[in-house]
Amino acid sequence: MTEQELIKQAFQAREFSYAPYSGFRVGAALETSDGVVYEGCNIENAGYSPTNCAERTAFFKAVSEGCHNFHKIAIVGGKEKGDVVADYAAPCGVCRQVMMEFCNTKDFQIIVAKSIEDYQVFTLEELLPMGFGPDNLKM
Numbered sequence: 499m500t501e502q503e504l505i506k507q508a509f510q511a512r513e514f515s516y517a518p519y520s521g522f523r524v525g526a527a528l529e530t531s532d533g534v535v536y537e538g539c540n541i542e543n544a545g546y547s548p549t550n551c552a553e554r555t556a557f558f559k560a561v562s563e564g565c566h567n568f569h570k571i572a573i574v575g576g577k578e579k580g581d582v583v584a585d586y587a588a589p590c591g592v593c594r595q596v597m598m599e600f601c602n603t604k605d606f607q608i609i610v611a612k613s614i615e616d617y618q619v620f621t622l623e624e625l626l627p628m629g630f631g632p633d634n635l636k637m
Contacts, residue, residue, distance in 0.1 A: 504572040511537035524575030526552035531567035536560040553593040570607035586610040598631040
């Protein structure tokens with residue numbers, strides 16, 4: 499799947515965002531190594547700490563259905579509605595840690611987009627240098 503196609507799906511997922519407190523709506527589209535896409539949106543909570551990011555929603559949906567191999571993720575977010583946002587919405591530290599659990603840091607691509615035409619691509623290693631993951635616990 500192209501980056502633009504995945505970004506389009508992230509914008510579609512963003513439409514389901516539940517963000518009544520911040521108004522900051524985020525969508526994510528996670529592509530597996532087999533080409534299956536899992537979408538996720540952010541889901542806020544009045545208690546704040548139970549809030550879940552779009553990226554983790556997508557990962558947890560995929561893992562709950564037995565998938566553990568991932569290729570790339572597209573993330574879009576902001577206060578604006580529609581298919582353009584004002585800035586890039588990079589994944590938070592908790593989401594980066596979840597990605598570290600399931601993804602190859604050198605190969606997994608993170609696409610942050612303002613629109614289908616305006617986006618940047620990073621590897622997980624670039625966004626989480628010296629991350630702590632499953633390999634650190636192997637004997």
